[in-house]
Amino acid sequence: MSISAKVFVYGASGYTGKLVAESLASRNIPFVAAGRNRERLEAALGIVEERLGRPFEAEVAVAGNSVDDLLPLLQNIDVVINVVGPFMQLAWPVVEASLQANCHYLDTTGEQDWVLAIREKYGRAFEDKGLLLNPANSYMWAAGAIAAEVVLETDGVDSLDLVYQIDNGLPSEASTKSFLRMVCNDQFYLEQNELKPWPHDLIAQVAVPHRNRVLRALPWGGACEPVWFLDDPRVVNCSVLTAIGEHIVDGVAQAIAAFNEQARDLPQEQKEAWTNAVGEQMDSGEPPKDDLDVQRSVIVCNGQGRRVNTRFVMNLSAPYTWTGEVCAEAAQRLMKGQLKKAGFQSAAQAFGHRELLEAFHSREFCNLPE
Helix, strand or coil: CCCCCCEEEECCCCHHHHHHHHHHHHCCCCEEEEECCHHHHHHHHHHHHHHHCCCCCEEEEECCCCHHHHHHHHCCCCEEEECCCCHHHHCHHHHHHHHHCCCEEEECCCCHHHHHHHHHHHHHHHHHCCCEEECCCCHHHHHHHHHHHHHCCCCCEEEEEEEEEECCCCCCHHHHHHHHHHCCCCCEEEECCEEEECCCCCCEEEECCCCCCEEEEECCCCCCHHHHCCCCCCCCEEEEEEECCHHHHHHHHHHHHHHHHHCCCCCHHHHHHHHHHHHHHHCCCCCCCCCCCCCCEEEEEEEEECCCEEEEEEEECCHHHHHHHHHHHHHHHHHCCCCCCCEECCHHHHHCHHHHHHHHHHCCCECCCC
8 A cells, every 4th residue: 555544444435434434534544445446436535525625645445345355455454444234245254354464343234143243253363363343333333332331330230221213314225235134134132141032023112311202113133232241241131222213114114014024934145135125226325414413313221220220311413424433433542552352342342431422522422421
C-alpha cells in the first residue's frame, strides 16, 4: 500500500461502508477501501469527501472474497472492518484471512447464528494471538451490550431484558438480506444459562419509556447480547426484542409468514436462496444517510435480581451513522493499544462500556447514566 493505512474496510462502497469510511476520515485515520468493484469504491470515496468537505487519506483495493485474494492486502494491516453481508454466506474468508495476517477483526453483522459460529470456531485462536474478534460492532448489537453493562453495575442483577426502539427506521439492502436470512434459523434468547428459541412468528407488544403507545417488536434475529452473556457468571437470563418501526412491521411480518409457509422446511441452501430473492424484491435502493433528529432511538435495558431491579434508558440515535462511529472508535482504540480483552468480545468488554459512553456522549450521540 502506498499510504500508511493500518485499517482495511471490506465492503466500503455500500451504505454502511461509506459511513464507516466517513467516521474514519473524520478522525484522520488513513484506511484502505476494499471491495470487488473499483468504480463503485472510487464513487463511494467521492461521496465521503463531499460529506466531509475535505480530502482524506484512503486507498482503493480491489479484492475478491477469498483468503488467497485478501491475504496479500492484509500484510501491513492491523484492523479489518468487514461490512459485507449476509455474513454467514460471505464472511468466512475474511475472518480466516484476518487471523492468518494477525489482524483484529470487526464486523457489522446482525446475524446471531454467525456470531455463535465464529465464537465457536475462532474465539480461542484470536485470543491466543492477542487479537480481537468483535462481530456485531454496530448499533445492533453493540449498543445493547453497552447498556447492559451499565445495568450490571448494580450488585445482584442477573437478568437482562432489552428492547431496541427506532423511529423511522431505514433498513439498507444488506441489512434487509441479513435479517431475512436470520429467519431461516432459530433465534435465541438466554434462559437459565441456556439458549432457547423464540417462536418463529412472534410479534410481541412492548412498552417503551416516554411513549404512550404500545409498540410491536420482533426478535429481529435474536440479537447478540444473549451470545455475549452466554457463560458469563453474572447473567442467567437475557432477552432482546426490536421495535423496528410501525411503518415496516407489517411488511416484515408478511415476509416472515411467507417464509414459514413456503420455505421453512427446505434445505438450508434453498432457504437462504429464498430469503436473498425476497430481499432483492423488498430493496428500494440505498436509503439517505440517517439523521440524529429523525432516526431517533432508545435502547431500554431492564435489570432484575433476587432483591433488586434497575433500568438504563440509553438514547442513541442515527443507528447507521453510529455504526460507522463505533467501528472507527474501535479501530482508533486498537491502534492506540487500548484493548482490554482479546478474543471473542463485545465492544463493551473489549474497550470498556464507560469509556465508550463517554466518547459517544462527547460526540452528542448518547446520554450518560444518571
